[in-house]
Amino acid sequence: MKPLFWDSVDENGQPYRYDSPNITWDGILEPGDVGYVPPEPAITKTKNKTKPMKHTDFYPTNKPAQIIWLENLRNKIANHAAVVGVSPADCAARIADARWLIYLYVSWLPAQREWSKSCTEALKLAESSTNDKLFVLPTFVPPNPPAADLTPGGLPAVVPVKEGALDRIFTTVQEIKDDPGFTPEIGTDLGIIGSQASGPDWATLAPELKVTILNGQIFVTWGWGGYTDWLDACELQVDRGAGWVPLVVDTTPNYIDTTPFPATLTQWKFRGIYNVDGQRKGNWSAIQTIVVGA
Numbered sequence: 001m002k003p004l005f006w007d008s009v010d011e012n013g014q015p016y017r018y019d020s021p022n023i024t025w026d027g028i029l030e031p032g033d034v035g036y037v038p039p040e041p042a043i044t045k046t047k048n049k050t051k052p053m054k055h056t057d058f059y060p061t062n063k064p065a066q067i068i069w070l071e072n073l074r075n076k077i078a079n080h081a082a083v084v085g086v087s088p089a090d091c092a093a094r095i096a097d098a099r100w101l102i103y104l105y106v107s108w109l110p111a112q113r114e115w116s117k118s119c120t121e122a123l124k125l126a127e128s129s130t131n132d133k134l135f136v137l138p139t140f141v142p143p144n145p146p147a148a149d150l151t152p153g154g155l156p157a158v159v160p161v162k163e164g165a166l167d168r169i170f171t172t173v174q175e176i177k178d179d180p181g182f183t184p185e186i187g188t189d190l191g192i193i194g195s196q197a198s199g200p201d202w203a204t205l206a207p208e209l210k211v212t213i214l215n216g217q218i219f220v221t222w223g224w225g226g227y228t229d230w231l232d233a234c235e236l237q238v239d240r241g242a243g244w245v246p247l248v249v250d251t252t253p254n255y256i257d258t259t260p261f262p263a264t265l266t267q268w269k270f271r272g273i274y275n276v277d278g279q280r281k282g283n284w285s286a287i288q289t290i291v292v293g294a
Helices: 062-082 086-127 165-178 183-192
Strands: 212-216 217-221 233-239 242-248 256-259 266-276 279-281 288-292
Touching: 062 086, 062 165, 062 183, 086 165, 165 183, 212 288, 217 266, 217 288, 233 288, 242 266
Parallel strands: none
Antiparallel strands: 212 217, 217 256, 233 242, 233 266, 266 279, 266 288
């Protein structure tokens, strides 16, 4: 019999429930104890995963490229609006959102940074100067947004919009991609399809396992290796001296093996392989060996 703790798990790595037949007032019944009942086998959970092939973010990470992306969308969204279900009002609103952000990135932000530098220089003058004149605080004067283009077909003036301009643009982009009229060609023209992310190399892919002993239990550490979108589970096996036998098909990284240690020093081995749609994929991990027992 072993003590019961709040995070105790059974032989299958599952948390104990209040109605478990092995929980008593004195502790947890172990194999060999009178009244011990073997726990039900662990049930493999289904892991929600995305499609085997995904796209990376289409929005650039650096400001210069973001400006180019916004300008492209601003310039071309009207060409495809009717085909992909964007109303004239929404189209005009997204153009206004994009133009406002472009103004902030291209004009307002650089001006603000220059003003910040002038504040630093002014502070130096306030601290030390040979000038015999009253110190004047620098004032930030933001650049004017672009005015309206009065030529036929010209754009209206750039004006402030509500907060969340980029969020609204991304929402419209998703609506465009969900519309029946959307095509890869439209997506490419608008710049809303990222580069395809490649999946794992099944010829070399294998889990990386690590086994350690903590509080009389074996912790089997494993992870997705950066390929969580392509994998469903990790199948773990153990060899306790009589050959490889199933341990668990785990859908959540890391596993606790609570099998009681033998009375004599014994070498246990662990290995794992990824599963996809119930089938093994890739290669078995390197075998991890650990010595257990008294």
